[in-house]
Amino acid sequence: MEEILEKFETALIAGNADASADLADAIVAAGQATADEIFAHLSNAMEEVGSRYQTGEYFIPEMLRSAEAVEKAMAVLEPYLFESRHEQAGVVVMGTVRGDIHNIGKNIIVSALRAAGYEVHDLGVNVSTEKFVNKVRETGAGLLLLSAFTTSTKPALLDVMAALEAEGLRGSVKVVSGGASHSEKFAREVGVDGFATDVKSTLAVCRRLTGRDGDRR
Amino acid sequence: MNSRERFLAVLAGEMPDRVPIVPVVDGFFAPKVIGRANDDCFADGACLAEALTAAQLKFAYDGAVAEMGLGPDPNVLGCPVEIEGNDVPLVVETIVGGREDLEKLAMPDPWAGGKMEPVQRLVEAAAGGYAVLGSVRSPFEYAATVRGLIEFMTDFYRDPGLVRDLIEAVRPATMAVGRAFIKAGVDALVVKDSFASSSMISPEHYREFAFPSGREAIAELAEEIPVILHICRNSMPILKDMARTGAAALEIDSPVDLAAAKSAVGGKVALKGNIDAVSVIEKGGIAAVEAAVKAAIGAAGKGGGFILSSGDSIPLSAPEENIAALVEYGRKYGSY
CATH class of the missing domain: 1.10.1240.10 (Methionine synthase domain)
Structure with missing residues (x-):
């Protein structure tokens, strides 16, 4: 085999x-x-x-x-x-934020997460804050992954964070922002729980935030 | 030598009195100068023409770039475009789902609906005192935009014949838009081939798909007007190919080592670049701008053949004093 x-x-x-x-x-x-x-x-x-x-x-x-x-x-x-x-990993909502139509990185991450056992709800690109919030509520997702190619999408990320807070969902969902230009400083400024710049760091941060650090690699 | 003459001298392979300074101040940044929002100007060519004119007047660089919504094909061959707030116009729906859609592509009619009037207004405002550059998508970039970048690049392996046919089908759009800018009186064209970057596709794929159509289009347009070929991010592996397209200058971005580029192609074409639009002009201070300008001119200015510029479009949030510093230090360090 x-x-x-x-x-x-x-x-x-x-x-x-x-x-x-x-x-x-x-x-x-x-x-x-x-x-x-x-x-x-x-x-x-x-x-x-x-x-x-x-x-x-x-x-x-x-x-x-x-x-x-x-x-x-x-x-x-x-x-x-x-x-x-379904038993192995968690439920993830993912999309590229409003104002950004880059989906290459996002699609790769969606494939990788699915391969790693997550149930991924892919909302596509140029996704509105409302869509993110509704999907998180509907699926009860434990992880929300916001893909943003450049850091110029900061206002869109901040908007999603504020809406999750306002809707009382912030406590139940861990948020990860991702993109090649993301950094710890940027993540701190936006207020997300973690950031990732590639497939490997995405899988690692998702494992960490779902308490599955001990899982394979 | 005025600004326009200085800029054109470099494109003609002649020695200017100093390094011309033509940063990419386009629809991202220029509307701020006249207190307007980007979406006002993206939807209204007259607004953008006014903004670009005002920005040139304010910073006194040597050339203005007519770009982003200003021009003959703002909707990219009929793709629905969304403009909201200060975001750039987004193509939100692609129109080529497969080979069967190639026949449905509608070539732009640049002179319909007064679309060229703002460009003419910009040319009139410049009055030959500074250069006006018209920005045109390459056939490769048009093809990627109407097919959607993901599908287009997936086709490289899935259906390379479709890639070639699509590029051929949209080439008339590049030519029509280029010729409209020429007729409107611009001094040079910038053929944008951003997706051909070695940060996105391999040099082999560049040579297979982007280069042949780009060379044909550029060579044809260059018979009428100087052409600058823009490929952003890393273009070092394909620089020698770019120099064979017939372009008078290559607009290169910050990841490219200017001295290495000058050494590779400096004898053949001029170089335009390559101050980092984000880390230096948007986020750096005046001292960072000065250092970058000094280094760029030091690396590529010797013997002419160099236009000082940002590597790519200057972002909306860049401080005005950094653009002023780019021009000031460009003059200080760029004298021959």
């Missing part, structure tokens, strides 16, 4: 969507892999893709190619993983 999972991981990193879906079929057919094992390989793949982007080996089209491979594989794996997925 481990050999199929290794091949699966390699196919995701290479962004080979057809091979990823075929290998996902093989994983389901064999029925031996645990959800933990599958998530570990998916997470490894996404982290490797993120790392290759950071070192300049991959660019955005290569990340999208891998994201598409993850998407095709998840379509096969989702029924197989469904029950354990």
Whole structure:
């Protein structure tokens, strides 16, 4: 089984969507892999893709190619993983804030979080404060991830934070802001519970905020 | 030598009396100078023309950039655009879902509805005293915008034929808009190819998709007017290709090492750049602006072929005194 999972991981990193879906079929057919094992390989793949982007080996089209491979594989794996997925992680609401239409980073993060076992409600891009607040209330999400490509979106982030407070939801949801230009200082100014700049730091901050620090890697 | 002559001298490969200063003060920043909100001016070309004219008058740099809502195709081939508050106009819906939509693309009619009047007004206000630059999307940038960046870049591997066909289909838009600016009397064109950046796509993909159409469009427009090719963030790996497009100058952003760029392509094209619009002009103090200007001119000013500029659009929240400092120190350190 481990050999199929290794091949699966390699196919995701290479962004080979057809091979990823075929290998996902093989994983389901064999029925031996645990959800933990599958998530570990998916997470490894996404982290490797993120790392290759950071070192300049991959660019955005290569990340999208891998994201598409993850998407095709998840379509096969989702029924197989469904029950354990909900038990393992938390419910996340995510979107790119108002005034920002960048969705590349967000989509990669959504795939990575799903792969890591979260139930993710993706609201898309240019999302209004009202939509974020309503979705958090409706789903009872424990995590709200606000994607913002540049720090010029600070007013939009502050608006969401104020609305969560005003609606009495701030105590029940941890908020993470994310984007390549985010920093601890920026996160402090906006008042979020954590920040992330890439796939790896997003998974880490989500694990920390959901009290799952001891989980795999 | 007045501002316009100084700017054009560099594009013609001649030696100016000092380094020309043409920061990218466009629709992000200029409306503030006349006390107007960005959304007023994005929706109203006359407002933006007034703002750009006032900003040039206030800071006395050598050229004004007609850009962001001002010009022949504010709606990007018919994509619905949303303007709200001080946000930049956002294309909120793309119009090419697949190959079947290529035929539906409507090329812009630059002269319809008085869209070129504000540009003409800006040119009249400049009256040959300073340069006016018209900003045009490259075919690659048009294609990415009407398809949506994610789908477009996913197509690189999924359907590269569609990428090429789409770029070819929108090339007439770049040409029509470029020619309208030329007819309106601008002094140079800036062909924007932001998505071709090596911060986004590999140099191989640049050469495969963005370069061929960019070169064709630039070479054709350059027969009539000097063209500056803008690619933001990191463009170092493709700089030599950019220099082969027929552009008279390359507008480069702060991640590029100016001295290395000058050494790589300085014999062939002029360089325009590359003060960091955010960390220096928006967030730095006057001392940071002075240091950056001095370093940039030191790295690329020698022997001409250099236009001092921000690497990209100056953000709304940049302090006015930093733009004034850019011009002041550009003059101080840029004399030949």
